[in-house]
Amino acid sequence: MKSEFALAFNEILEDKGLPKEVIIEAIKAAMVSAYRKSVGASAAQDVQVDIDFDKGTIAVFAQKEVTDSIFDERTEVLLEDARKVDPNCELGDLVMVESTPENFGRIAAQTARQGIQQKIRDAERAAQFEFFSKQVGEVTNGVVQAVNPRQATIGLDLKAEGIMLRKDMISGERFRIHDRIRAYVYEVKDSPKGLEIMLSRAHRNFLRRLLETEVPEIYHGIVEIRSIAREPGQRAKVAVSATQMGIDPVGACVGQRGVRIQAIVRELHNEKIDVIEWSPDTAVYISKAISPARVAGVYLNYGTGENKTATVVVAEDQLSLAIGREGQNARLAAKLTGWRIDIMSIPEAAHRALVQLRENPELAEYAQSEAETMAKVDELLQKKEEGRPLGLDDNTLIARFVDRFERRGEEERKLIEDERAMEIKRLRDEIDPRAFELNLLDVPEIKEHITILLQAAGLDTFGDLMLQTMLDPDAILAYEGIGPKSFENIMEAIPLVTFPEPEVVEVPESEAEPVAEVALEPEVEVETPQEPEVELDLPEEPEELPEEEPEPEPVVEEDEEEKSFAELFSLESTKIKPVREDDEEHLLMTGGKKKKAKKKRSYTIEYDPDEDQTFKQFKYRDEDDWENW
Numbered sequence: 001m002k003s004e005f006a007l008a009f010n011e012i013l014e015d016k017g018l019p020k021e022v023i024i025e026a027i028k029a030a031m032v033s034a035y036r037k038s039v040g041a042s043a044a045q046d047v048q049v050d051i052d053f054d055k056g057t058i059a060v061f062a063q064k065e066v067t068d069s070i071f072d073e074r075t076e077v078l079l080e081d082a083r084k085v086d087p088n089c090e091l092g093d094l095v096m097v098e099s100t101p102e103n104f105g106r107i108a109a110q111t112a113r114q115g116i117q118q119k120i121r122d123a124e125r126a127a128q129f130e131f132f133s134k135q136v137g138e139v140t141n142g143v144v145q146a147v148n149p150r151q152a153t154i155g156l157d158l159k160a161e162g163i164m165l166r167k168d169m170i171s172g173e174r175f176r177i178h179d180r181i182r183a184y185v186y187e188v189k190d191s192p193k194g195l196e197i198m199l200s201r202a203h204r205n206f207l208r209r210l211l212e213t214e215v216p217e218i219y220h221g222i223v224e225i226r227s228i229a230r231e232p233g234q235r236a237k238v239a240v241s242a243t244q245m246g247i248d249p250v251g252a253c254v255g256q257r258g259v260r261i262q263a264i265v266r267e268l269h270n271e272k273i274d275v276i277e278w279s280p281d282t283a284v285y286i287s288k289a290i291s292p293a294r295v296a297g298v299y300l301n302y303g304t305g306e307n308k309t310a311t312v313v314v315a316e317d318q319l320s321l322a323i324g325r326e327g328q329n330a331r332l333a334a335k336l337t338g339w340r341i342d343i344m345s346i347p348e349a350a351h352r353a354l355v356q357l358r359e360n361p362e363l364a365e366y367a368q369s370e371a372e373t374m375a376k377v378d379e380l381l382q383k384k385e386e387g388r389p390l391g392l393d394d395n396t397l398i399a400r401f402v403d404r405f406e407r408r409g410e411e412e413r414k415l416i417e418d419e420r421a422m423e424i425k426r427l428r429d430e431i432d433p434r435a436f437e438l439n440l441l442d443v444p445e446i447k448e449h450i451t452i453l454l455q456a457a458g459l460d461t462f463g464d465l466m467l468q469t470m471l472d473p474d475a476i477l478a479y480e481g482i483g484p485k486s487f488e489n490i491m492e493a494i495p496l497v498t499f500p501e502p503e504v505v506e507v508p509e510s511e512a513e514p515v516a517e518v519a520l521e522p523e524v525e526v527e528t529p530q531e532p533e534v535e536l537d538l539p540e541e542p543e544e545l546p547e548e549e550p551e552p553e554p555v556v557e558e559d560e561e562e563k564s565f566a567e568l569f570s571l572e573s574t575k576i577k578p579v580r581e582d583d584e585e586h587l588l589m590t591g592g593k594k595k596k597a598k599k600k601r602s603y604t605i606e607y608d609p610d611e612d613q614t615f616k617q618f619k620y621r622d623e624d625d626w627e628n629w
Helices: 004-016 020-039 079-083 104-111 113-133 204-214 249-254 256-267 282-289 316-323 325-337 346-359 361-369 371-385 392-430 433-437 448-456 462-471 484-496 558-570 581-593
Strands: 047-052 057-067 076-078 094-098 139-147 151-155 161-165 180-191 194-200 223-231 235-242 272-277 295-301 309-314 340-345 602-608 613-622 625-628
Touching (some): 079 094, 139 204, 204 223, 204 256, 223 249, 223 325, 235 325, 249 256, 249 272, 282 325, 325 340, 340 346, 346 371, 371 392, 392 462
Parallel strands (some): 057 076
Antiparallel strands (some): 139 180, 151 161, 295 309, 613 625
């Protein structure tokens, strides 16, 4: 029967869910601490604890010096007592001797209780940290344990507690105690206050994980999520694309009658989700991102750096729909595409085009060619301002004028961008390629804090820094934290970084001479139409040419032919395709008139005295033996 100690130990194991070794080490450490406190032992003295679970006993062993007289029982032991443990010990040796105090079990239980509990809590926290560190970026389930105006406490697996701040909650969502919820784990920290597991339901990756759960095509990689823009609790836009032909990515995400997307909408507290198809064409992609509004035209201005602007022109009745309530649709479209989006109606775009054509001297030539159209458009815009309706043809005329003007500007901007890209490529070719493999942190000439600021600005390698100084060195001064002194250190350090010349291996002239290649003429095979191809898997042997003599036409009897076929098929090592009787007879009749060089065979002329005839006997090489056909 197990002791009460063993039963209590097993109960702790089941309750805490920790490995047996962890609990044992925690108890031993607590017992050692209790022994040191009870006898006043030094921390330098080696103390070990032995636990017998069956008997429920605890034994303490302390390291003591062997002496002939005892001055301190805590650190010394007599020679005769020490030899009971180690018969070979001598005076001055250190021996582990049992030193369990009387009533140590009760004393240890009182003294070590708090220590054991602390060790178990530390072991629990370590196990929780290891488990939830692997859960970062995943969705977990939990139960609401407490709610206050600042945060909610969520009970998780392994008796851990997660924290969901108010900013990580969906707006308008209210939790009650014991509600089961799903949340996204975005950070796990082991702070002095304890383990902190940060949860979120407002994170955009929470929507990504829900889509992977509800849509099998996304989980298996058939449909790919390209981008997500989200305003929690209100609206979200998701751009998807198919990795296989014939797959409708939007239909796969929405599901039959919207069953898949509706399950996610309910989980996100009725948040509206727009699923659009991603397109490699930026203009098409932006026009789809503005949906549900219909777009008349999208005109791109790449600008410099991250200043990419797209001008979206829509009809007047679609303007409010394109902008959305409080600009929500335009904001989400900009987040989704990564472009700054300007939305305007067709009359607004036409008015802006007229102003630029009249005031910009660089557009004077184009304005002269469009003078007649400009007059008509100006007249139509005045008519519209007076409140008079315009016809379909009038609106079409304005829309085409705007389209021509914006596309011309787009072409000019594209030419400027191409010239800039060519200049960047030219300067990049002038820089040693090894510079783009050298990390800025490995450049000792630049101070470390300056290197960190440069990498934060996007210059990761020494080659990137050199390229930026060649393009526009003043732009480095605009980086956050870079002042005149730092800029001076950068400019002084760049010339100091050099790269060794590559070693040139000299090749002897005899080896360097090129070897002339002789082009061999391909073999031309002449096939006789009447002769079918007979493939023989035989090694090539030099053909034995017999002496020339007149040969009468051989006559092969039926019995001889059948006999030679029987011999042929009895050869297991010879791999010859079956030959029809008429093919074989033709092969024997033609003899030396064969045309294909790959049919290497030899023959001899033999005389049959019984038939008084001569005939050819063909021979084929099979390994080391000759066999007759």
